[in-house]
Amino acid sequence: MNLIGKRKIWYTISLVAIVPGLISLVLFGLKLGIDFTGGSIMEVQGSASATDITAMASKLGFQDITITNEANGRSLVRYRDPAPTSEIEGHHQEFKADLAPLGLSEVSFETVGPSVSHSITRNAILAIAVASFAIVCYIAFAFRNAPPPVSPLSFGVTAIIALLHDAFFVIGVFSILGHFAGVEVDSLFVTAVLTVIGFSVHDTIVVFDRIRENLRRQRGEFEDVVNNSILETLARSINTSLTVLLTLLALFLFGGESIHYFVLALLVGIASGTYSSIFNASPLLVTWHNYKLKHPKKKA
Amino acid sequence: MSTRTKLILIAILGLVSLVLAYPKEDTLLHKIGFKHSHLQVREGLDLQGGAHLVYQADLSKIASGDRASAMSSLVNVITNRVNSLGTSETTVQQAGSSQVIVEIPGVSDATQAQALIGKTAQLSFVEVDATTNQVTDTGITGSDVKSATADFDPTSGQPIVSLQLKSGDATKRFGDLTTQINQNQNLRLATYLDQDLIFGPATVSSPITNGQAQLSGNFDVKTAKQIAQLINAGALPVPISLVEQQTVGPTLGAESVRHSLVAGIIGLGVVALFMLIYYRLAGVVAVTALIIYTALTLTIYKLSAFTPYTIVLTLAGIAGFILSIGMAVDANILIFERMKEELRDGKSFVSAVEAGFDRAWSSIRDSNISTLITCFILYTFSSSIPIIRGFAVTLGLGVVISLFTAVVVSRTLLRGVIMTKLGRNPKWYGLNLPGEDA
Numbered sequence: 001m002n003l004i005g006k007r008k009i010w011y012t013i014s015l016v017a018i019v020p021g022l023i024s025l026v027l028f029g030l031k032l033g034i035d036f037t038g039g040s041i042m043e044v045q046g047s048a049s050a051t052d053i054t055a056m057a058s059k060l061g062f063q064d065i066t067i068t069n070e071a072n073g074r075s076l077v078r079y080r081d082p083a084p085t086s087e088i089e090g091h092h093q094e095f096k097a098d099l100a101p102l103g104l105s106e107v108s109f110e111t112v113g114p115s116v117s118h119s120i121t122r123n124a125i126l127a128i129a130v131a132s133f134a135i136v137c138y139i140a141f142a143f144r145n146a147p148p149p150v151s152p153l154s155f156g157v158t159a160i161i162a163l164l165h166d167a168f169f170v171i172g173v174f175s176i177l178g179h180f181a182g183v184e185v186d187s188l189f190v191t192a193v194l195t196v197i198g199f200s201v202h203d204t205i206v207v208f209d210r211i212r213e214n215l216r217r218q219r220g221e222f223e224d225v226v227n228n229s230i231l232e233t234l235a236r237s238i239n240t241s242l243t244v245l246l247t248l249l250a251l252f253l254f255g256g257e258s259i260h261y262f263v264l265a266l267l268v269g270i271a272s273g274t275y276s277s278i279f280n281a282s283p284l285l286v287t288w289h290n291y292k293l294k295h296p297k298k299k300a
Numbered sequence: 301m302s303t304r305t306k307l308i309l310i311a312i313l314g315l316v317s318l319v320l321a322y323p324k325e326d327t328l329l330h331k332i333g334f335k336h337s338h339l340q341v342r343e344g345l346d347l348q349g350g351a352h353l354v355y356q357a358d359l360s361k362i363a364s365g366d367r368a369s370a371m372s373s374l375v376n377v378i379t380n381r382v383n384s385l386g387t388s389e390t391t392v393q394q395a396g397s398s399q400v401i402v403e404i405p406g407v408s409d410a411t412q413a414q415a416l417i418g419k420t421a422q423l424s425f426v427e428v429d430a431t432t433n434q435v436t437d438t439g440i441t442g443s444d445v446k447s448a449t450a451d452f453d454p455t456s457g458q459p460i461v462s463l464q465l466k467s468g469d470a471t472k473r474f475g476d477l478t479t480q481i482n483q484n485q486n487l488r489l490a491t492y493l494d495q496d497l498i499f500g501p502a503t504v505s506s507p508i509t510n511g512q513a514q515l516s517g518n519f520d521v522k523t524a525k526q527i528a529q530l531i532n533a534g535a536l537p538v539p540i541s542l543v544e545q546q547t548v549g550p551t552l553g554a555e556s557v558r559h560s561l562v563a564g565i566i567g568l569g570v571v572a573l574f575m576l577i578y579y580r581l582a583g584v585v586a587v588t589a590l591i592i593y594t595a596l597t598l599t600i601y602k603l604s605a606f607t608p609y610t611i612v613l614t615l616a617g618i619a620g621f622i623l624s625i626g627m628a629v630d631a632n633i634l635i636f637e638r639m640k641e642e643l644r645d646g647k648s649f650v651s652a653v654e655a656g657f658d659r660a661w662s663s664i665r666d667s668n669i670s671t672l673i674t675c676f677i678l679y680t681f682s683s684s685i686p687i688i689r690g691f692a693v694t695l696g697l698g699v700v701i702s703l704f705t706a707v708v709v710s711r712t713l714l715r716g717v718i719m720t721k722l723g724r725n726p727k728w729y730g731l732n733l734p735g736e737d738a
Contacts, residue, residue, distance in 0.1 A: 043552070085356075085541040089414060107552045113543030116354060119396075127681040134673050142666045188616060191678065191688045195623070195695070198674030202627075202667040206634065209663040236637045239578065243571045243633070244626030250567035251622055256559030258346070258552075259615055266623070 004227040010279035021172015031178030033186035039080040040111040048102040056098045124190040162281035166200040170269040188262040196269030203277035241274035306712045314592045321598035339602040344614035349550030350405035355540040380533035421530040428488040428501040444470035448531035450524040459524040461515040471511035479507035560618040581728035586632040593705040614690035624698020631706030634660040649718045
């Protein structure tokens with residue numbers, strides 16, 4: 001089986017998968033949850049008409065009120081209370097009391113102030129940036145003794161391209177879900193993206209490790225060595241992903257409402273991570289290598 | 301150490317951790333004569349129900365050099381107030397330079413606690429001139445009070461708050477004040493808690509020189525108790541406001557635990573089934589290692605309660621744990637695939653097992669280190685986001701324990717298995733090799 005020879009097909013598949021999400025990201029962005037925007041979410045048990053709930057909420061001066069029904073006979077009431085922070089809790093208690101006659105009882109409540117949401121957003125971006133940087137450094141370090149013709153840097157950079165592929169795929173999918181299905185991203189989503197990044201690199205390293213080993217033992221074209229390495233690790237890549245995906249699928253189906261989208265993000269990302277480590281990261285090493293052969297460095 | 305000794309040690313480790321991980325391990329241990337208190341995995345607020353509150357302190361009026369001490373006394377006062385509710389396992393901790401996180405298990409207490417925490421609770425005694433209505437601050441405050449108790453007035457039966465002032469200067473100043481008010485017909489004594497008038501203005505029938513005062517307002521027993529609690533805990537050194545809260549009802553928490561448990565068991569079952577079908581005898585090894593892994597992890601969760609680093613299991617933490625099961629299997633898969641390759645190359649079972657481990661080790665090490673880096677960064681950036689922190693801790697711990705079970709447990713078990721004749725039959729590994737095994 002020649003996987004490397006068909007690398008242009010694999011790159012095309014990746015582009016087809018990622019581009020719609022990226023377009024959605026540019027056009028619609030992500031639907032940010034209260035962790036990032038500030039506001040409150042009250043989960044209530046019981047059924048009441050959305051207009052009644054909205055009327056109660058408006059009476060207290062709440063803004064941006066949205067009500068979504070969950071599968072288990074509960075509803076999520078989202079709102080933003082423009083009152084000063086000292087009064088928000090009082091309004092919350094009043095709202096709770098107002099909803100009781102409608103037959104609604106509070107199951108959970110969450111409120112995030114604007115100052116907190118700013119620090120969460122900052123930490124989320126910082127965490128992703130620092131994690132990516134730390135991983136490139138680690139790969140360059142772990143592969144510092146890689147035999148020629150590949151440089152430690154090319155291992156690091158291609159791993160990061162595969163990582164970005166997975167991160168953007170997940171973010172793109174959630175941008176589309178956000179626009180068309182109202183799915184919000186919260187701090188758990190950031191956790192999911194970071195985990196996907198970690199897993200993507202984890203998977204890529206296993207293949208790279210085999211390439212490094214084979215470069216020492218096998219003679220022949222670089223392309224063939226890479227191709228053999230992918231094939232030799234294929235059973236492992238698929239089996240590992242399968243076990244992780246199976247556990248995640250169990251969590252997705254039976255794990256309860258509150259981590260539903262968190263698990264979905266992991267599912268999508270880890271599937272993408274498996275694809276990218278087989279079909280993107282290692283073929284990119286070959287593309288990089290061939291490019292350097294065709295364009296030798298000119299001496300200054 | 302011989303393989304036999306290692307096998308025995310692993311059997312002991314597996315057995316002990318299985319017993320300790322068992323949910324009702326105390327009754328189990330009791331039967332064989334061990335008495336000890338029940339061990340429990342500490343559950344986060346999202347699982348047991350409760351409130352997570354984040355308060356922002358307003359430090360703008362505090363000199364920058366005094367801010368650290370203002371924050372630590374703030375944490376103390378809030379701790380005192382929350383503890384006065386008698387709720388167990390409440391945690392109060394400082395986050396960042398100006399925030400305080402309060403976590404209270406049990407929702408009914410949470411509403412009460414919120415009412416108690418937010419108040420500045422500065423007690424002040426003032427002198428009121430009845431003719432001019434002029435109010436003069438007396439300088440006597442809550443910090444002059446030694447203790448406060450909710451009580452009943454012996455004659456009227458009305459709820460009151462009894463105060464005992466600190467002996468020495470505070471008692472003397474209060475004595476002077478009451479003497480002065482007693483002697484001047486126009487003066488009245490009043491007491492405020494923040495902006496609320498809780499006593500007076502009233503005349504003083506006789507000077508109080510023993511430092512014992514009674515506040516009799518028109519309050520009920522509950523209010524009297526709350527006032528006493530607030531005075532005892534002391535006033536907040538700086539004003540605070542609630543900037544974030546998360547309340548989870550106990551039913552939702554129990555539901556989450558049930559769902560996660562089901563998901564975990566199904567996930568573990570499906571993975572075990574897959575490993576058994578695909579890797580046969582090696583699959584048995586992997587599943588045994590996986591069971592030891594799960595039991596060991598739960599045991600560590602339980603035992604961590606005895607250390608300062610108690611692991612608090614949250615919903616995201618469970619997800620991290622279940623994800624780590626998948627990753628724990630990965631190390632086994634890497635090893636088995638390598639071993640099969642070596643067998644196909646015609647190596648003997650003994651050298652195939654050893655080579656399988658040696659060759660797979662660099663992949664296992666490098667890939668797990670990258671996951672640990674992610675966990676470490678998640679942990680570092682999530683001091684105020686407990687859900688993320690819980691996830692990072694369980695995933696990271698899972699990676700470390702799975703390295704141990706893959707490298708020590710799986711390897712030793714495999715070495716033990718190939719000592720038997722059955723264990724050296726390639727068919728038992730899903731391999732069809734030409735010719736029989738040597």
